[in-house]
């Protein structure tokens with residue numbers, strides 16, 4: 001049997017240079033001949049390794065997807081920021097009006113006034129702390145993006 005011919009065909013096989021008849025003949029021979037089969041498997045391993053090493057450049061679609069996802073994340077962050085900011089403004093405004101009315105109201109017991117004021121103070125402090133945490137997380141996320 002002509003093993004040299006088949007071993008030459010093996011590299012041609014991976015280069016896609018064999019005719020369908022040659023391919024069939026080679027495959028048949030590989031089933032019968034362990035020596036050529038191991039040669040074939042070695043070339044196959046090498047070829048798949050090379051395919052992994054020389055990965056194709058990211059296509060245009062991949063880049064588009066990447067930028068779309070960056071834009072989406074940015075959009076969500078801005079949404080969160082506006083939401084937090086808006087709720088703080090509304091809360092301060094509402095609290096201010098409430099406090100003004102509370103102080104003017106002579107019928108409300110002092111203890112209730114103090115209770116409501118401290119409740120509102122607590123809400124404001126928690127909200128500010130929440131917002132600070134969100135801003136902090138945003139910064140950390142940005143660092144993560146740089147690291148990637």
Ligand SMILES: [Zn+2]
Nearest residue numbers: 003006033036
């Ligand atoms: Zn052989």
